[in-house]
Amino acid sequence: MERQIYLENTAWQEGLKLMMDKLAGRCLPQNESIDVRLALHRITGAIVRAKKSSPHFAASAMDGYAVRAKDTHGISEREPRWLELGVQAIQVDTGDPLPEGMDAVVMLEDVLELGEKGILLQAPIVPWNHVRPVGEDIVEGEVLLPIHHRIRPQDQGALLAAGVIEVEVRCKPKVGILPTGDEIRPVEADLQVGDIVDSNSTVLASLVEEWGGSATIWPITPDKQEQLEAAILQMAASQDILVIIAGSSQGRDDYTSHLVGKHGTLYLHGVAIKPGKPVVLGEVQDKPAIGVPGYPVSAYLTAHLFLEPWVKHYQGLGKDTQTSLDAVISKKVFSSLGSEEFVRVKVGKVGERWVAAPLSRGAGVTMSLVRADGMLRVPRLQEGFHEGETVPIELLRPVSELEETLVCIGSHDLTLDVLSSHMKARGGYGGIASAHVGSLAGILSLRKEEAHFAGIHLLDPETGEYNHAYLKRFLPGRDIALMNLVYRTQVLIVPKGNPLNIKTLADFTKPGVRFINRQGGSGTRVLFDFLLQQQGLSKEQILGYEREEFTHLAVAIAVASGAADVGLGIQSAAEALGLDYVVIGEERYDLAIPREYLEEPRMKAMISVIQSKAFQEDVLALGGYDVRETGVFYA
Amino acid sequence: MERQIYLENTAWQEGLKLMMDKLAGRCLPQNESIDVRLALHRITGAIVRAKKSSPHFAASAMDGYAVRAKDTHGISEREPRWLELGVQAIQVDTGDPLPEGMDAVVMLEDVLELGEKGILLQAPIVPWNHVRPVGEDIVEGEVLLPIHHRIRPQDQGALLAAGVIEVEVRCKPKVGILPTGDEIRPVEADLQVGDIVDSNSTVLASLVEEWGGSATIWPITPDKQEQLEAAILQMAASQDILVIIAGSSQGRDDYTSHLVGKHGTLYLHGVAIKPGKPVVLGEVQDKPAIGVPGYPVSAYLTAHLFLEPWVKHYQGLGKDTQTSLDAVISKKVFSSLGSEEFVRVKVGKVGERWVAAPLSRGAGVTMSLVRADGMLRVPRLQEGFHEGETVPIELLRPVSELEETLVCIGSHDLTLDVLSSHMKARGGYGGIASAHVGSLAGILSLRKEEAHFAGIHLLDPETGEYNHAYLKRFLPGRDIALMNLVYRTQVLIVPKGNPLNIKTLADFTKPGVRFINRQGGSGTRVLFDFLLQQQGLSKEQILGYEREEFTHLAVAIAVASGAADVGLGIQSAAEALGLDYVVIGEERYDLAIPREYLEEPRMKAMISVIQSKAFQEDVLALGGYDVRETGVFYA
Structure with a gap:
């Protein structure tokens, strides 16, 4: 070997890019299945879905x-009534299961008197009062973790609660380390x-x-070409x-070179x-x-500079950074005085601002710890925060991941979860933080610049057309692109076997049929009101018109748990819970995207996923969807 | 057991403080000795010192x-000369050891011609040119890691390079976890x-x-008091x-309660x-x-809220936070165009500003990775940064630790390392980031508000008094407190056995005696110049007056490695390297502290350490120090 003094002088970024480009298609990560209890800090190798609902009763x-x-x-303050212990109460x-035949719970504090044989009540109780329905926390089949996610303690908890005991994770990349040199000695x-x-x-x-890799140190090898060659081939x-x-x-x-x-x-x-400077980059028998x-x-x-990106590339990971940031809160947060409250939030960056959206607040909601991007502390003597206030967030996820996240506020659709997972699977980070507040509230979020896009399905009763009219009315002067995500089948969700034989909206008025509604401003609610009007029915005829849920799944859960006999929702929600349904029509579900976000790389990535065959096939597999205009922009 | 509905409603911060106060003196961490190669992320249980110098030749x-x-x-461009290969060259x-008898290295690029039998040079070479002296990186006995430090990969490297194979670390706190409840089932x-x-x-x-703890999960225990009692006592x-x-x-x-x-x-x-809310805090048989x-x-x-602080308390750790920050650079940084350079820096917060002080930049200096608080990148096409410029720093240490760090810029003294370790041992974080630039430059740092205090020992030749005059001259109008750290013995540092029999400064003028000097502006240099003048000697009589080192240890290393025959320095530096010395006097080493920092908690903590018996005993053990005025403020 002659001495070679002259080396190349490439910028390291170019060297790294060259290397990553060459290896991208070939060095694919492998998966293994391991016990969830041993999976801390491992990287998911596939989407993980719930095997059981939680609670499961x-x-x-x-x-x-x-x-x-x-x-x-009929109970009232004037006419209190005793309920017999062991029979009526x-x-x-x-956490105890609801006893057979019972359908509500009275809090200890609401019992006026406790006697030998009964409890005295002074107010009526509505069905499903203080009852956690099946699947309130986790619904069977729901996506718990995306692919390429680093498993944290709270993720292990959610997996176990959802009946997942084994999880598919990325194999740790095996890194061989070869110390060389005649003068190098063992420790x-x-x-x-x-x-x-x-x-x-x-x-x-170390x-x-x-x-996240697994290193093996080879024996020290002297500067003899044959010995070095043998060791390198053995490592390869x-x-x-x-x-x-x-x-x-x-x-x-x-x-080496x-x-x-x-x-x-x-x-x-x-x-x-x-x-x-004298670093060597290459591959030996296809191994970097x-x-x-x-x-x-x-x-x-x-x-x-070079090894870290490779080791992380094998696992689908990026670099970590800061652990807190200031964000604008997108929704008013109430808190009781006297307790310091910890609110879980989703976080995304819209324009130059971080936006935090509060998540569900019950203590039993395991999934809120998994979905949360951060924690907001409401101090003890404060009533909460106003919408639009800037608040400090303690992060549960790396900022690099949040920066790649698109914030979606609007109507709920199951394909958004599929979309988020597809995006994560591509780039490593990415994904969508979505807050489900209904179509109209989504449009208002665009106005307040708190979201990158809104999922909407608002029927204009005058024209019979979807969405356009609402954007003109509520976002005058804003340049909003409207793209179809899916057409979806709207159905009447009924229990397995359809025991009350519900076929049309008119059947809702039969005595004893308990309906569960969606919140005002949701596209489904607009559709329901439109259909009632069309068929000459009035809301006073519907028992339960005032009971509102915020998502399709929540409606399906209400039906599945017996809390209601029928609800209006999308077919895929009924199918996810194994319920029966009656098709009543099809509706257009679009994404409204302010044009200034269309050129952002993460938005471009999302659009290309939506237009991909792989995504559309997964959507069709859910059932109840049509993709004939998916990814098409409307003029 | 009756149902107890009413609970206390204490703020959690108070609860935690109560707990920490009760347990502080009793729950003391234990140490174990383990192989450095297995010590990643463990916490040091004692100061770790180098067992060998590096390089050791x-x-x-x-x-x-x-x-x-x-x-x-006598070689010059006009009179080039051949040196015979194998004899003169x-x-x-x-990295090769310097061959017996040789005292300098000529770079390949500086050889004019390479012939059969020799090399042609066109310039003279000074002794120790391109030679790494013994201990350039790490000096035997030097503090490598403080107590309560979380061992990182680069720390393992420094320990192994310094001959440390076993390290004292904190035992992982053992945490017993008892799941209870009749309804709780295994996974x-x-x-x-x-x-x-x-x-x-x-x-x-998880x-x-x-x-950093070690958890053991106990079997699920039903709600039977005897079984719970047995399990709790077993855990305790x-x-x-x-x-x-x-x-x-x-x-x-x-x-539980x-x-x-x-x-x-x-x-x-x-x-x-x-x-x-219903959390229970207490102790069972002295265990939290x-x-x-x-x-x-x-x-x-x-x-x-509660378990994390305890688990970390057992190991002497705080919480982690962000990974980068912007800092003012305290010293000009040069960099060659064409390469992206990574400069290691020390970081501390002075007033509202973060200050970054560049560390040694050689690629072989393992300890710079250990000492560094962060990295500064100098981009490829940039010549460097100006003093006072704001630059982004990638952190290698948690910000919480840096916030507790006091920035000391000034003269070097070994007791500063002892002081830093004592501070870390007390509080968990703490410590001193010190840049060794000499007494005068330290005073100028106080003027620029880049340091919390300066270590100085400047003799005023007019009055024979230390330090006061310089503060008046260079910091007029500033209110600076002056506190004594130590009196220290100044010595002539000579090789073991004092082969040239050097007794006084006059001996320096003997033919063949090679002196090694300290840099201008250092207190030792001021003292040396004062002594020369006092004894009627001139610098022209001293061979090596122009050769400057920046620390006492560097001077001692030069003598120990044979690069010089004598230097002026403190006794403890000579003792650290096993050299002989001749006492020539005593000098006062003070800390100059702007009065506005005196009330800061970390400064108060430092002063209380300096005034403690434990610190002063460790200082005396170094040799060459007197603590008769240690911790005393001068009017």
């Missing part, structure tokens, strides 16, 4: 007494003049471990990534960084290989 | 030829109506692992911290947080015990 949400709501009809603790050796102790191998192995046969540490003198990297070229491809020898200089600081630095 | 810093400097005297690679169970799967134990165990016998998870219903925490009170002390039952509510979100939150 209707449960009391309070300490008190389970009752039948109809036994309390059964004592329950929080235990008695050093002579000229000897250098091998500290680099330990440093690099870094690899921090990045069993490892995913090869690291060759040059001895301490300059020019040793020449062996020569051998990489001989058994693979040498991409680059020498980058413009100081210290660390890096030659790092032997000086400790150079070895550490080049490992950070 | 004088080594070539370049690829080239080792020569004797005196063989090159020996080929060396970077593998086939759930019946009313059953709840035990997901909390896994979540809490959190404990993330915080073997664990450091007890966690009892209540079942899912309210009021279960009453068992009752049993904690029976076998120990109940501090608190109920804190003002939502969710999580926490009862967490069974609802997943409550369990997670109360663990973060």
Whole structure:
């Protein structure tokens, strides 16, 4: 080997990009299935779905007494009534299953008097009062974790609560580390003049471990070409990534570059960084290989620049950063005085502002810890925060992930979850933070610049057309692009077997049929009101018109748990819970996107996912969807 | 057991403080000794000192030829000269030991011609040119890591390079986790109506692992007082911290509070947080015990609020935060165009500004990775940064630690390391970031508000008094407190056995005596110039007056490695390297502290350490110090 003094002087960013481009299509991560209890900090290798609903039975949400709501009809302060213990009222603790035949819970504090044989009530109780329905926290089949997600303690909790005991994770990339050099000695050796102790191998192995890889340190190999060659080929046969540490003198990297070229491809020898210039980048038998200089600081630095992105690439991960930020709160937060409250929030960046959207606040809602991007503390002597106030958020996710997140506020649709997972699967980060507040509230979020886009399905009763009229009315002067996401089948959701034989809206008026409605401003509510009017029915004829839920799934849960006999919603929600349904029509579900966001890379990525065949096939598999105009922009 | 509905409603901060105060003096961490290669992320349980110097031999810093400097005297462009290969010039690679008899290295690039038998030079070479002296990176006995430091990959590297194979670390606190409740079932169970799967134990165990503890999950225990009692006592016998998870219903925490009170002390039952109110805090047989509510979100939150501080307290750690910040650079940074350079920096907060001080930049300086608080990137096409410029710093340490750090710029003294370690040992974070630039430059840093205090020892030749005159001259109008740190013995540092029999400054003028000087502006330089003048000697008589080093240790290293025959420095530096010395006097080393910083908690903490007996005893043990006025403020 001759001494080679002249090296290339490429910018390290170019070197890294070159390497990533060459390896992108070939070095694919592998999966393994492991026990969830051992999965802390591992990276999911597939979308993880719930195997069971949680709670898996209707449960009391309070300490008190389970009752039948109809036994309390007519009770008032003037006419209090005793309910017989063990027959009409059964004592329950929080979390206890609702006893057979009972459909509501009276809180201990609401019992006027407790006697030998009964409890005295002074107010009627509505059905499903203080009852946690099946699936309130987690619905069977629901997406719990996206692909390429680093499993945290709270994720393990949600998986176990949802009956998932084994989880598909990325195999840890195997990194072989080869210390070389005649003068390099093991840690235990008695050093002579000229000897250098091998500290680099330990440093690099520890870094690899921090990045989620699994490092194996090879025996120290002297500067003999045959021995180096044998060691490198041995590493290539069993490892995913090869690291060759040059001895301490300059020019040793020449062996590495020569051998990489001989058994693979040498991409680059020498980058413009100081210290660390003589780094070698290439591949040996399809395995990425890096030659790092032997000086400790150079070895550490080049490992950070090149090895870290590779080890993370194998797992689909980016770099971590800060742990708190200031965000504008998108919705008023109330809190009781006297307690410090911890509100879970979703966080995304819209324009230059961070926006935080509060999530569900019950203590039992495991999934809120999984979905949350951060925590907002409401101090003890404060009533809450106003909408639009700037508040400090403690992050539960890396900022790099949040920066890639698109904020969607508007109507709920199950395909948004599929879309978010597809986006994560592509880039590593990405994804959608969606708040389900209904179509109209979504349009208002666009006006307040708190969302990147809104999912809407608002029928204009005058024209019979969807969405356009509402954008003109509520966002005059704003340039909004309107793109179709899906057509979806609207159905009447009924229990399995349709016991009350409900076929049309007119059947809702039959005695004993209990309806569950959607909130005002939701597209489904607009549709329902439109249909009632069309068929000459009035809301006074519908029992339960005032009972409102906020999502399709919540409506389906109400039907599945027996809290209602029928609701209006999308077919996929009924199918997700194994319910029956009656098709009543089709509606257009669009995304409204302010034109200034169309050119953002994450938005472009989303549109390209929506227009992809893979996404549309997954949507069709849900049932109840049509993709004939999916990804099409309307003029 | 009766149902207890009324709980206390204490603020959680008060509850935590109560707990910490009660346990502070009693729950002391234990140490164990482990292999450095297995010590990643463990917490040091004692100061770690170097067992060997690194490099442990004088080594070539370049690829080239080792020569004797005196063989090159008189060489010039007009009179180039051949040095005979193998006799006058020996080929060396970077890192090779300097061959016997040689005292300098010529870079390959500086060789005019390479012939069969020799190399042609066209310039003379000075002694120790391109030679890394013994201990350039790490000096035997030097403090490598303070106590309560979380070991990172680069720390392992420095320890191994310094001959440290075993390290004293904190034992991981053992945390026993007891899931309780008649309705709680193991993960593998086939759930019946009313059953709840035990997901909390896994979540809490994973959190404990993330915080550095070691968790053991006890079998699920039903709501039977005798069984709960047995399990709690069993945990108390073997664990450091007890966690009892209540079942899912309210009021279960009453068992916990009752049993904690029976076998120990109940501090608190109920804190003002939502969710999580019915938390129980106390101790069982001197072990801290926490009862967490069974609802997943409550369990997670109360663990973060109470369990995390305890687990970290056992290891001497605080909480982590952000990973980058903007800082004012305290010293000009040069960089060569064409390479992206990574400069290691120390970071501290002075007033409202973060200040970054660049560290040594050689690629071989392992310790710079350990000492560094962050990295500054100098982009490829930029020449560097001006002093006072604001630059982004990527952090290598948690911000909470940096916020507690005092910035000291000024003269170097070994007792500053001892002081820093004592401070860390007290509070958890703390410590001193010191930049060694000499006394005068330290005073100028105070003027620029880039340091909290300066270590100075400047003799006023007119009055024979220390420091006061310089503060008046360079910081007119500023209110500066002056406190004595130590009196220290100034010595002539000579090789073991004092072969040239040097006794006084007059001996420096003997032929062949090579002196090594300190930089201008250092207190030792001022003293040396004062002594020369006093004894009627001139600098022209001193061979090596122009050779400058920046610290006492560097001077001692120059003598120890044979690069110089004598230097002026402090006794403790000579003793650290096992050299001989001749006492020439005593000097006062003070800390100059702008009065506005005196009231800061970290400054108060430092002053109380300086005034403590423990610190002063450790200082005396170094040798060469007197503490008769240590901690005394001068009027």
